[in-house]
Amino acid sequence: MRMALNALTLIPALALGACAGMREIPRPVYPAVDVAATGETTPVGSANADAADDPAIWRNTANPAASLILGTDKKAGLYVYGLDGKVRDFVAAGALNNVDLREARPGYVLVAASDRSDLAEPKIALFRLDGATGKLSSLGALPFLGAAHAPAEAYGFCMGKGLALGELARAYVVLKDGTVAESVLAEEAGRITARHLRSVKFATQxxxxxxxxxxxxxxxxxxxxxxxxxxxxxxxxxxLAFAMVGKEAGLVDDVEGLALAPEGRDGGMLVASSQGDNAYALFDLATAAPRGRFRIAAGRFGATSDTDGIELITGDFGPDWRGGLFVAQDGDNAPSAQNFKLLAWDAILRAVNEKNP
Structure with a gap:
């Protein structure tokens, strides 16, 4: 059962654990089923670096096989890939960390990312995606906290739908100190603006x-x-506590990317990157109950490790992904630079359900 907790209440326990001896405690490795990737993207351009970070998916409803994947190179900018993994476009935009997108209105795909190019002034980098050509148009980078804020680094990022007339979307920038800032993205006189609404603070990164x-x-x-x-x-x-690090939830720190597999009005699953043991954990959205774990196994396209960002969109994506597309960043794609692996969501579900009938 989920409990209403203040994130700050967990700090004493964490601090005590950190002080229990000076040697590093080995991380656990929890059981998980193996699932092979169905494809992968071209590596990002920043070689010999922790560079690829977070993906987003645009599903072409008219032609699912022509859907697109976006991925950040946090040293350089933003890529657009086809489902064949080949680069469709790249925009040099600096240190973009996490990316998300929303179809703000019919035919208008708004892409936004956390921009950490300025470690003192967090910004939201904005783009428009042309689904037909796979090309990105840069719309600039917007500060959103105002002049009086303390120095802060933009880190995580996600978007939600607009909730009022004139809103293109709601943006959620996770600052590196654990603050999550909610802002409205709106269009005024042909320009997009970002207006900070409120924040919630978590105790640690x-x-x-x-x-x-x-x-x-x-x-x-x-x-x-x-x-x-x-x-x-x-x-x-x-x-509210949803799933905490440990054996019960099957999460090993660091907990990284999150993605949704919605079902019906309010059901479905949440998927999390359990980076500490190179796995992915599934949870029931309604109850927070664990639903299984999987790893991306070595195969034609290789395994994954140290995964940061993930994304999942259900629905038809063509012959290789009839039940949905799952994309995971690969932190070690040696001898090449980091990239993103593509998996069939229905294959993941089959493997997990066979292990946990």
């Missing part, structure tokens, strides 16, 4: 986040602690 547009729930990964749920419909943003 956080990054991964995802918004369930159906239910108005924000999920945030506090890396060494676990996953929190925040009701965006409430007047005050209050974190």
């Amino acid at each position: 956080s990054e991964g986040c995802v918004v369930d547009d159906r239910t108005g729930q924000l999920y945030v990964a506090e890396e060494d602690v676990g996953i929190w749920q925040v009701d965006l419909r409430a007047a005050m943003l209050k974190p």
